[in-house]
Amino acid sequence: MSREAAREARGRRNTRQAKGLKQLPWRTYRNNYDPIRVLSEDQLEAIHQASLRILKEIGIEFLEENALRILKEQGADVRPGSNLVRFDPDLILEKIRTVPKTFTLHARNPAHNLTFGANHVNFGSVASAPNVSDLDRGRRPGNFEDYCNLLRLAQSLNVVQFLGGYPVEPADLPPNTRHLDALYMAATLTDKVWHPYSLGNERIEDAIELMALARGISKEQLAKEPSVFSIINSNSPLRLDTPMLQGLQAMAKAGQPIVLTPFTLSGAMAPATIAGALAQANAEALAGLAFTQMVNPGVPCVYGGFTSNVDMKTGAPAFGTPEYTRAAMAGGQLARRYGFPYRSSNACAANAVDAQAAYESEMSLWGAVMGHANLILHGAGWMEGGLVASFEKMVIDAEMIQGMAEFLQPLDTSEAALGLDAMKEVGPGGHFFGCAHTLERYETAFYSPLVSDWRNFENWRLAGAQDAAQRANALWKQALGDYEQPAIDPAIDEAMRAFVARRKEEGGVKQI
C-alpha cells in the first residue's frame, strides 16, 4: 500500500464515530448567513484610525532583541534605548497585505484537515486551563491523567474539530520536558489538528519536528502544508513579551500560522470602553501580524479577538456578557476589513455547570458564529474564565456547538420538502404522524440532541430527575469507555517515541 493510500485508509477508519454517543458526524462548516454588524462603516473606520494613531503615536513594546532588529530593518521606528516600536500606518498596511485570506491546516488524519478564512467555521477544545473538574471528583489541579482523558473526549466528540492547546495543564510533568509528553499524546490519542505553546522557540521547534514525523513528511513539506498553530497573546496593553516573540518567529520561519490574540479586558488591560479596548486590541494585532510578515512574508496567520470586560466593582473578569458578544462581532468586522481569518472563543465565567455557564457560553458562541469567526477557541469545556476545564461542560458545549452547526445548515424548500401533498392527505384537523411524507423522513428529519432530555416531567422524574450536568457526566464516561485510539502507522509512532526519548535525554528545553 502506498503511503498516500495508507493515509487515506487511516482517514476512513478514524472518522468513525465514537461507538455509543449519538452525535452529528464529522463535518466541516460554513456560515452562509451575513455576519451581524454591530459597527457602522463610520464606526469601523473610527476604530481603524484610532489603532493607526496608537501605533504611530504611542507604539508597541517588543521585548526581544531579534524582533527589534527585524523591525528596524523593515522600517519600523524603534525608539532609541528602548523596546518601544512605533509604526507608520503605511508600513503596517503594506506588510499585512501578504497575509493569506484563507489557508488549510493539515491534521495527521487528512479527513480532519481544516480551512480558515472566508466563511469557514471551526470549533476547538478548551485549552490552557490550570485546573480540571468533574462532578465525581470535583475541582483539582491539572494533571497528565486528566489531560489524556480530555484529549480522548475531544477526539470522541465530532464537533470538537481541533485542539486549541493543552485542554488542561499536565502540571505533574516536569516543565522542561512536559511539552514532549503532552504533544506526543495529542499526536497519538487524537488525529485532529493541535497546538503547541509559543513559550520560547525550543518548544515550537520540537512541536514542528513531532508534527512532521506524525504526518510522515519532511519539514520542507510541512512548511508548505501548515499543520500546527500557536496562539500569541500580546501582553496588553501594547506589549509583546520575549517567549511569545521567540515562539512567533519560530512558527513563522517554519511556515506555521500563529493566531495573534490580544487579551483585552476592558477596564483592566484596556480602556473601560468596548470601543477603546477594540482600538487597542486592533493596534496590538496589527503590529503582531505585520511582524509575522516581516519574518516570513506570506506566512498564514489569524486575527484573534478576545475583548471582554471586568466587573468594575471587584475587578473580576466577565465573559459572555453583552459587551463580550458585541466585541466578538466587532472584532470580526475589523478582521474582515483587513482580510484576515478571524478567531473568537466560547467563554464563560461560571463556577458551576449551570444555567449561567450555558447562557454565557451561548452569548459567546453567537458572538463568534455571527461575527464570522473561522476559529472558535475554547469551544468545548471552558469554565471560570479559563481557570477550569470541565468534563461535563465539554459535553454540554458539544451540544451547544452541534446546535449552532445545525443552525448553519440551509433549509430545504424544495417542492418535496414543502409537502403540499401531505397536507392534502392529512387535511384540516388531522395529524402528520403516520403519513408517507413523515415516514420517509422519520430517521433524519430533525436534530437529535446529545444532552437535552425532552421526556415529559413525570417520565424524567421517574428516570432519576437528572439535570443536564448529570446527564453530561454519564455521557463523557460513556465516550471514554467507548474510546478507541485512532490508528497510526507503527513506524511513525516509533519515530515519534524515539524523538521524544532523545529530547528527554538531552534534558528538554533550556529555557523554562
Added chain:
Amino acid sequence: MSREAAREARGRRNTRQAKGLKQLPWRTYRNNYDPIRVLSEDQLEAIHQASLRILKEIGIEFLEENALRILKEQGADVRPGSNLVRFDPDLILEKIRTVPKTFTLHARNPAHNLTFGANHVNFGSVASAPNVSDLDRGRRPGNFEDYCNLLRLAQSLNVVQFLGGYPVEPADLPPNTRHLDALYMAATLTDKVWHPYSLGNERIEDAIELMALARGISKEQLAKEPSVFSIINSNSPLRLDTPMLQGLQAMAKAGQPIVLTPFTLSGAMAPATIAGALAQANAEALAGLAFTQMVNPGVPCVYGGFTSNVDMKTGAPAFGTPEYTRAAMAGGQLARRYGFPYRSSNACAANAVDAQAAYESEMSLWGAVMGHANLILHGAGWMEGGLVASFEKMVIDAEMIQGMAEFLQPLDTSEAALGLDAMKEVGPGGHFFGCAHTLERYETAFYSPLVSDWRNFENWRLAGAQDAAQRANALWKQALGDYEQPAIDPAIDEAMRAFVARRKEEGGVKQI
C-alpha cells in the same frame, strides 16, 4: 390635579424599580441590526407561493357560523355543506393590505405603553402554564396564589414589559368567573399591558370593559387606543375553532389586536419539514389575519410564528432546537414580506432550571431577536414546553433578556470612548484600573448582572456554592418581599371591583 397630570404622576411612581433588585431600568427597545435571513429571496417566495396554493387548493376550516357568513360575504369560497373555506390569492393579499405596520398598546401606566412593528422589540412574561414550580415547593398545579405572585414578580422585573396571558392558570378559581378575578389582579397588581383569552366572546367583552375602567376612558376611546391583546392559535392543521373565532371577532370589533399564531409542531400538526411547517403556518396566519380585516378593516394585528418540531422517535415536542431557531427567523422574513408586526417566543423543553433550560432559551431568544420579532411571548418563566411556569426560570430569563437588551444598545465610538489619552497615560504594560478615563466610567461602564456570579471559585465556594437556579430562588423572594403594588386611583379601583362583583352576581360567562 387633572386626569392627565394624575396619570403622569402615577406613571412616574410606577416606573420606579423594585427596591432591592439591581436591574436595568424600564426601557423600550429597538433592534438596529439587520435581521438574520435564513431564507433566500427565492426560498421566501417558494414558501409564500406554497401558502397561497394551500389556501386555494386545500382551504382552512372556520368552525363558527358568523365567521363563515362574513367570509362568504367578503368573497371567500365557503364550500357548500362544510366549514371549509378556500381563498383566492388576490382576496388574501387585498384584505391584508389594511393591517397596520405598527401600532401602540396602551398600558394602565402610560410609561409602560409599547409599540409593535418596525424594529421595536418587546419582551413578555410566561403565559398559560397549567403548572407552577419553584425550588422550595416543587411542581404543583396552577393556583390563584401563585398566579398573583407571578404577576408581582413580572411587575417587579423591568425587562418583563407585558403579560402574555395568565402566567399560570389559577385553576382553583371557578372557570366561569376565573377571568374576572384573574384580569382584575392583572390590572391592579401590575400596570403593564395584559392579555385576555379568546375563549368565546364574553371573556373578551369583560376584559375590554375592565381595561376601559382601568384606563379611565370610554370604550370608544379604547377602540382608538388598543390596550389589550389576545393570542389566537389556529387548531393546526388548517382549522380555526369556535371559541377562538368568537374571541377574534370580539377583539376585532372592539379595535383590539389579536396575534394570530399557528402552533405548528413539525412532524405532528405540520409536515415533518421546517419548510412545510412554515408554509402551512403561513397559510393559517394569512387566512386568520385576512379575516380580522374582514371583521374590522384596519384593526391592528400581529403575525405569530411558533414552529418547532417533535422528537420523531417519541413524539415529544422540542423547543430551542436549531430547527426552532431557523423557523423563528424565517417567520420574521415572512411577516416582513407582508408588512405585519411579528411575534415569536422564548421557548424551552427542559424539566429543570439547568444548562438545558438556558441553552434552549438562548437559541429561542436569538431566533426571536435576530428574526426581528416585535413581541416575544413567554419571554420569562416558560419551562417544559409550556407546561410549567417557574419562579426561578423567570428570574434567569430576565437575566438573559437583559443580556439581549444590552446587546441591542449601540457601541459608543466617540473620541472620548476610544480613549487614546488613557492609553498614552497608562502606556505599554500598565493597567487601567485607576486612570481618569476609567474612574469617570466606574459606575456605568458595563452591564451589571442580575443572576451571574463572577466571583472566583474559592469565594463562590465559601459563600455557599450556589448555582444560578439557587441564586434566582433568592432573587424572586427578594423581589416579592420588596414588591409594592403600583398606585391606582381609588375611584378606578372601586369601579373595577364593582364591575367584577356585578358580573359574578350575573354568574360570569355562560359558555365554559
